Amino acid sequence: MTLDDVDRQIIQVLSQDGRASYGSIGAKVNLSAPAVKRRVDRLRERGVITGFTVRVDPAARGWTTEAYVELFCNRRTSGDEILRRTERYPEVVAAFTVTGDADALLHVFASDMRHFERVLSEISAEPFVARTRSVLVLSPLLRRDYLGM
Amino acid sequence: MTLDDVDRQIIQVLSQDGRASYGSIGAKVNLSAPAVKRRVDRLRERGVITGFTVRVDPAARGWTTEAYVELFCNRRTSGDEILRRTERYPEVVAAFTVTGDADALLHVFASDMRHFERVLSEISAEPFVARTRSVLVLSPLLRRDYLGM
């Protein structure tokens, strides 16, 4: 379960370039390419690295509307049920149960305001949802995809 | 600025495996490897694809505490200033200006509650911050890194 310093360095390099070759990673962390590969394979097996993705600019893809939607549930609704109902919306990119007065928090992308309004009204109509409160993103200031810690 | 259907398919494949070879992508979208590469290069030039990253499980990396922090600012603080002050915290992975009573929203990861409390008090002590309100994540239900739209 413990990550050593080299593991952290490898993750750091991959976070900045997920397609970096094992050789080039090795050059930065003073390791040979096979050694880097073995470490990456092990990090995947251990579940630290869960995969690789492309970073897409939401606006450039045409997703101009971004919001966080707080969900207030009627009865005590389980996280599993919230997940099952909300993951069917492709617009929902993240969902959490949270502390505070709301029960859950959804991160939502939509192509425009009309689209967002439609999705919001559909989510609001889910049987377990009592009400919602939306916070719309005005300007995305920072989007990191890794932590330098 | 327009993405055609093949571009969307390529992004979809890359979102599931950011290290997929151009040949294997081409097999799925009925294109040759060089054709896929040319499209990916063009998507990068146009700013649709901003890069490639590794997907890391926060818990497996030791980040067990996750929170959203709403920022209430004293005077009218510009987004630029909020960015300049908050990006110095490696724990802050995302920042937005938002609608509603709060001025900005921060997405924060910390190794534990003590760590989070320390970061929160440091952020609260920033001169432009009047007060904060934190929503702690209990269970991450869903983390998508792409939209199927």
Next chain:
DNA sequence: CGTGAAATGGTCTGCCC
């Protein structure tokens, strides 16, 4: 857990459609 070499397979350029 590391290295170095050898076989495989992917990338990428130039050229043609």
Next chain:
DNA sequence: GGGCAGACCATTTCACG
């Protein structure tokens, strides 16, 4: 815009320290 061919480079597996 896409396909093809070939040179080049990365990945991957192996034996070995």
